[in-house]
Amino acid sequence: MALGPFRFRIPTYSVEQISRKVSSRVASQEIIGARPTTHLLGPGEETVKFSSTFYPFHLNGGGLQQLEGIRGSCLDQVPLMLISVAGLVYGRWIILDVSDERTQISRSGYPQMVTVDMNLKRYVPRGGGSGFSIGLF
Incomplete structure (x- = not known):
C-alpha cells in the first residue's frame, strides 16, 4: 500500500489492519400531523484507519524515519x-491524525516496538465530486 511517497511494506513498516467508514447525508423535514419526510442529500464523509506495529531496533530504524515523514x-x-498493493488508485486523502506508542525502550533510549494508528479522510476539492469510490476490501 502507498500513501503519497510513503510505502507500507514488510519489513520496514507494514499496515496490519484497515478500517473503513462511509456515511450518507440524510435530513428530515418536520410535517404537521404526519411523520417527517426524509431528504437524501448525497454521500457523506469517508474515512480510513490504518493500524500497524513495527520493530525499528531490528529494522535499522527504517520505520521511524517514515513515521516522522x-x-x-x-x-x-x-x-x-x-x-x-495491486495498483488500485483510491483517490486523494488527508491525514487527520497519527498516534504512536513506543515500548520496550532499550538502554540507549531506542524503542524496540512501535504501534501506530493513523486516520485518513477522503479529500474532496471545492465543487465536490461524483461520490464514486472503489472499495478497500
Missing part, C-alpha cells in the same frame, strides 16, 4: 494519493 504530511495537510 507521515507526521510532517499530517501537519502540512497535503492531499496524498492512496494506492493498493
Whole structure:
C-alpha cells in the first residue's frame, strides 16, 4: 500500500489492519400531523484507519524515519494519493491524525516496538465530486 511517497511494506513498516467508514447525508423535514419526510442529500464523509506495529531496533530504524515523514504530511495537510498493493488508485486523502506508542525502550533510549494508528479522510476539492469510490476490501 502507498500513501503519497510513503510505502507500507514488510519489513520496514507494514499496515496490519484497515478500517473503513462511509456515511450518507440524510435530513428530515418536520410535517404537521404526519411523520417527517426524509431528504437524501448525497454521500457523506469517508474515512480510513490504518493500524500497524513495527520493530525499528531490528529494522535499522527504517520505520521511524517514515513515521516522522507521515507526521510532517499530517501537519502540512497535503492531499496524498492512496494506492493498493495491486495498483488500485483510491483517490486523494488527508491525514487527520497519527498516534504512536513506543515500548520496550532499550538502554540507549531506542524503542524496540512501535504501534501506530493513523486516520485518513477522503479529500474532496471545492465543487465536490461524483461520490464514486472503489472499495478497500
